Amino acid sequence: MATTWMGCLLTGQWNQLDDTGDRNPAPAAPTVVEPARRRQPPRPIPKFECDDCSLEYTDIKIPRVLKECGHTICEQCADNLLAENNQRHLLCPLCETVTLV
Known part of the structure; x- marks a missing residue:
């Protein structure tokens, strides 16, 4: 038996009609409703x-990748490290790998 939902927009009342046209027929067997998944909180942006x-x-503070080790330093720190070594190479502050410039 098919069920049709019908509503009245002006009064906001909803009536249910079955195939015979009777209003508000006996309710169908209860259905199992799955609980909604819990929303995960948004992950923080690294x-x-x-x-x-x-x-x-x-x-303004732009990263520079050291090509030998892949670590990053800002442009200002790169300039400071270059000045310490006569503009020839950078020593990575994390792993101490030398990057030639």
Whole structure:
């Protein structure tokens, strides 16, 4: 037996009609409703920061990748490390790998 839902928009009342046209027929057998999955809280966005000064990268504080080890330092720290070594190489502040410039 098919069931049709009908509503009245003006009064906001809903009536259920069965195939015979009777209003509000006997309710069908209860159905099992699965509980909704719990929403997980959003994961925090990882922060990327300079491996030397620990300040977060921004549009102004730009990361530089050391090609020999893959660690990152900001441009200002890279300039400071280059100045210490006569502009020839960088010593990674994390693993001490030398990157030639």
